[in-house]
Amino acid sequence: MTIASELPKDGRSFDVCIAGAGPAGLAVALECEARGLSIIMIEAGGLQPRSTGLVSEATDILDKLRHGQMNVVTRQALGGTSWAWGGECIPFDRIDFEPRDHVPHSGWPIGYKDIAAWHGAAAKFLACGSPNFFRALSGWEDLASCNVDHIGRFSTSSNLANRYRNRLERSPNILLCVGKTVTGIEMDVSGSTVSGLNIRNSLGGATETQKARFFVLAGGGVRTTHLLLNLQRSFPHLLGGDSGPLGRYYMGHIAGEISTIVFNDPKDSVDFLFQPDSRKVYALRRIKIKEGVQKREGLLNTAFMLRNPAIGDHRHMNGALSLINLCLSNPLTGQRFFSRRLSSHSNVPPSPQRWKHVGNTLRAPMRTVKDIKMILQQFLQETKIPVLIGNNAGRYTLRYHAEQVPNPESRIRLADQFDRFGEPTLKIDFRFTDQDARSVLRAHEILDHELRMTGRGYLDYWYPLKERLAAIMDIATDGYHQAGTTRMKTDPQEGVVDESCRVHQIRNLYIASSSVFPTTGSANPTFSIVAFALRLAAHLSGVQV
Template sequence: MLDLHPRNEPAERLPVLLNSPPAPEAVFDLCVVGAGPAGLSLALEAARGGLRVLIIEAGLARKAVPPATRFAATTMRVLDHRRHAPLSETTRTGIGGTSWLWGGRCVPFESIDYELRAHVTFSGWPICPSDLAPWQNRAAEYLDCGSADFQTEPMSGWQSQAVSTSQQERWSRRPQLAPHLGAQVIAHPTVSVLTGAVATDVRFNPAGTAVTQLRVRWAGTEVPLTARDYVLACGGLATTRLLLHVQRREPAFFGGSDGPLGRYYMGHLTGSIASISITPPELFTELDFRQEEDGTYVRRRFTLMREAQIRGHLLHTSFYLGNLPFRDARHGSPTLSAFFLALTSPLIGRCLAGAETRRRNAGRPVGGWGAHLQNIARRPRRLPAEVAAIVRLRYLSSPRRSVFVIHNDRGTYALRYHAEQVPNPHSRVRCNGRTGADGLPGVDIDLRYSDQDVESVLRAHQLLDAELASTGVGHLIYDHPEERRSEAIRQQAMDGYHQIGTTRMSADPSAGVVDPDCRVHGFSNLFVASSSVFPTAGEANPTFMTVALAVRLAHHLTDPARRRSQRSERPGSGWGSPAAWPAQ
């Protein structure tokens, strides 16, 4: 894919925010920590349900800031930079949160993603698809991706009992959420928003069963904030870091120091080890982006069916078309060659494409510099036409597109995969003994990939290749000999963009941090709205699911019966025994 760098919306369209903290005596119905996709969606839905909401955001209103600019490198330390992208590339603070980096891809989970699967250790959600189905249309509204319809007719000539071509991803028309969703939130009469406020501590009642106060640092001073309910929606790593800080003071909280908090850190496996040759080449149009009447872009994908996953002991995996490597002149495309030559300039490259695209297409040219110049000279009229179309769709159209697959006459494209990672309790985030300038603990980020993750991706390719052959619509061309393919997958395994699993959901307090309602076990009024609550990662990008869960949580918090019971209920007595974890 040609994934162009996100372009910021004009500053004058961004919202205006509070100038100072609320009065100490103010008591809100709901305090939301974080103004990213989950926090904004939850706050607006709760406000529409009648709650008085306070949003606390560590960043600024008019500028998205990487966390590395606020914390020393030792505060949040990535242990293996081959596996985890730099935090400066994966996280933003400010209104809109990491939506400033988000490409806009929206994909739901499928039924198998919720299931307890024998071949996936620690799998199984305590909720099912019907628990989230009622909230998916609202999530689509907040993310501006059209409807919540993610199914389409199979591709022409496709008949398979193992691989589906009926699932389509939807793309947000406005993936940077601050100018539209953020503005709606702040314009709501029962929402207050305070920026530049870092949540530094959570205080509890003497019984340790309910939150009584959130403390934030604003303009160099500690400010107490009070609400009936509190939701941590500050991102997977930030939420985990705050809870680890509380656990340093209260070791028995959240399942104990050897419990689930910070464990099961997951993302996805992405990359390409093969190209796909489509027969006939015209089928490309069925696998390329398509624009619906409302302007939303959608795209068909290859996905593994449930029975094939169970039968083959495979993790959930999807495939979609991408551009052949820019640096390989054998693609014959004048446009890809021109983009490669532009990316070799650090200044132009940073303006033209995101970090992941630059990293994927870096390196010495295959075929030499002259071969790229020959591609451009061979089709001199095609280059300006394709570049003009990209410029029009990226900068002049509404909605804008940031991802493009350039059509080629050969019908051969890179086959990109997006695969599930198995939950692993040793893949984790933990305190490193340091303390940041904000008073929160330093953490070591240890993202690990397993042999099962890698081998599943390889066998998923083999299954797709067999189905392509049996249907007569194409075949795979591998980039490496068979004995080197697993290593190629492992070398490309890197995430950190999708911060999943470290506050996982479970009905059992010893096995998870939050319950099926996203309430932190043991506390009556503390909740988490983040992809960090996912017990498994599925193959889907997590943003759509995170927002659907946030909308569902908002309805739980606004339920009239629950609000009445808050005045009289006595929270439960606590945690029970912590889980026994295998030795490191």
Template sequence: MTSNSRPDGGTRSFDCCVVGAGPIGLTCALEAAEAGLTVLLIDAGSNSSGRRDITERAEGPDIIVDPDRHAPIEHVTRRGIGGTSWLWGGRCVTFEPIDLEHRDFVPDSQWPITIDDIRPYEAAAADYLDCGKARFRTDAADWAGLGDFEMSQLERWSRQPKVAARLGRRVGEHPGITVLLKSPVIDIQFGPEGAVRSLVIDDKGEHRQVHASNYVIAMGGLETTRLLLTIQRSNPTLFDGAGGSLGRYYMGHATGSVADIVLTEPESARDMNFHRESDGTYLRRRFTLTEEAQRREEILNTSFYLDNPPFYEVDHRNATLSLVYLGLLIPPIGRRILAEGIRLRHIGTRPWRIGAHVANVLRQPWRAAVDVLDVLRHRYLSTVRKPGFVLRNESGRYALHYHAEQIPNGESRLSLLPGAGGSRLSIDYRYTDQDIDSIVRSHELLDEQLRAAGLGRIEYLANTPEGVRAGIWEQAIDGFHSIGTTRMSAKPGDGVVDAECRVHGSSNLYIASSSVFRTAGEANPTFVAACLAVRLARHLAHQASTLSAATAIPAVGFPATP
């Protein structure tokens, strides 16, 4: 049941209140309702497409300390049903055991859970995110000779990554879920001994209370952290205490391309292209570092995959790439093709060399037209969205794209800007030399083993090692993957939530977000965050089943106490 008004009379009680209607909040709410809990789902946004439904603060915009490192806020956040899935490409990747284990060369890396605490929830998460079977390994053989790299790890892709149409509809139609939109949470009221008594929402300028047995904050990493920092301002002992871990260890990933891979057998590129399974979902193999190589070399988890040369380059002389580039260059067209942050990466910086791209198109206009129509058919007009396209070429040369882990860094952080009131963020997002060194060494290992096995080689775009490092630094920007700012820990004083995602010191406040991750791994965070959301919902359902029926608590409708 979806409603923009308050539930009637203030007499109904809810077992669980979930704040945030993005992919993680929707997953948590639906799993809890399927387990028999009554759920109230709240979001500050609307039921619209979400493309323009962004948070605008009356007191002014957030401040990004280094705009070269963090994407603009409007490129990484959305409110309303579907949340940031309106910006999501749909890539679903799970963690590997090492990602949650202690590593001497990764500070503060030990999680209070293991991979075995995530695996049982992968099937449900795959269903909610619509990425097919929860199968992230292939039986296909690795290429012989790549001892430090595996090719068996799979990335899966959501059939339709904008989850509002499917997952949002399932939530809206569920009889056990009530949805309140345009209702931003502005406060959390605590009772004695840390239990949450109510949330305070803004209902068209009037403050009202929301009551439930348990509360789950699932607003995304930035907005969840903003809310907790705002509350901590007047309650300094909450959330690991002022000066603790809240807002710190802000991580994402380093991603980009500083080299081409040249394959000895051009047809072998087929092994690394997108493949469609019988259920319609797409998957792709990648080069990923083995656990043994990571520990021996003391490098961070990193994956590589084949890609087209950058669209903005003209030297590829590919008519199709240049035609796509020209389309991306026109904002109204490009923004319908790609999320704005990704579009800007693909068009590069001035000068745009439009004439040279037009000349590329004119070399093979019919080939470009056929390829673009094929892309439109499979990526935008099909009921199953093809995640991308890699154009084969006879030279066996492809861009080699990396996706790499960051170390937890306490100086990379979110904090509130000084001043009374307001909740503007200062976003000080940082990479370290260790992050960059790890990417460099991962390239070196792959090049060494490709050459030794006679499979190919890596050719860097820069002529010197210093130029390669500079290229990695230049592409080091994120903000799309909000990780680490409410980190999980075995005990208070080292994090914000415990192994069950419950806020330390509170009996009924939980966080469902990639912000609870203690390390980033190389995987995009959405899938693992969904696994933890399913796990949390089942924990709440089990907890409810073991407790005696509680006295009904008023749901919504009372003015907030001062």
């Protein structure tokens, strides 16, 4: 089999039909193939991403400040959102699976061990090296409330289309059909089994039906939810109707920067910068609030990472950053030579105090040359890690990345309008809560206290105390991490899928997406999406229908 633009004309059935060829769809397909199953993949995009598509055209975002536009947060193409993925691989923590009194609607029907068994396979699939995400840091054992042993690992081949296209083309058991959009789910007369997926050309045309034993929706959280909402409109008894869990609890992460972390000894920061191993896999240390402290303080899971200080702030005393600032100050060179990977964390505009930046550049010219060389080397690699270089002042932007509380009023629903193909459009009502923001601020306060008590440093806030909560909410936006709308729960009244990711009340329909996550933790979702997809493929290979 191969990559094609048309469905098979002989009406043949496959073991598995997968809607979507992003990280989740690819992982399910390749693992099913390894287990002897035949697979057809349906991808709305082509071999390269395009800026518009069905999801973006058929979606009304009610609060555009809170949720990114669909043509920004999604990609329709072989490889899906891996075209935009930064490559960071991080698993869930043990606490993420537990019911927590201070996190309403928390708790998974499975535990950490159930998915940790797939971490090794996910790490191999995503090319992020060893599945070891803990690295002890000697000398920091005196921290009572914080943990600095967690690391995120970065894929050396984050574009999955490039990584797996040749394998798909050589596969005897996988057929990838591009430019085809799944428009509906066809049920048999019992209403409990999917008989086929309705498919048409992404630009229009007649609808065809593809049959299989199993069907996997892997087209992203929003699109997967859209298909199920359409199905629910035809079968109102499914998934609790409009008051049920489908489309509710839409969440991602609350992230941003409100402070600078200052190390009293600048050398202490070295272990928190990007560190490559012998295989040139980069890892970045994360500062976490310990799980016991989270429970005691009623906090949502939060991680902190270092980023470059504001390039325009000469106090960083780094010659390379000052040189970049000087270039950014020049309209002829700023946009031409420097990308957002360098300037995205420049929360202070390029400084007019040029002589101080010139002084930084000349203070240690050999160090400046070394850092510029490192920056250029990182740009030449496929790894999309943000450029982060050490500085003699021990000053860094502190980025936070935290979970949201599951909120049933944050949701996706069908609208009363229809798109140009006659399909109901979507309304996205994506919300952050006060609990999200207050938890982030309290986590900062705990870290600041810990740094001061141990003499390690302190946080230099960018806003007065009374303005910090508002600042966190002002910059809160997501839509990249589409979680919660088909959440995993044992009870069909509380969730959409069971512990095997099978849709409740339907024998052969499964979901491979972060939309099944009941909570999001502090981790970026791609690594866990792939781990769950591989676990799902193993499950399918042992099911009889």
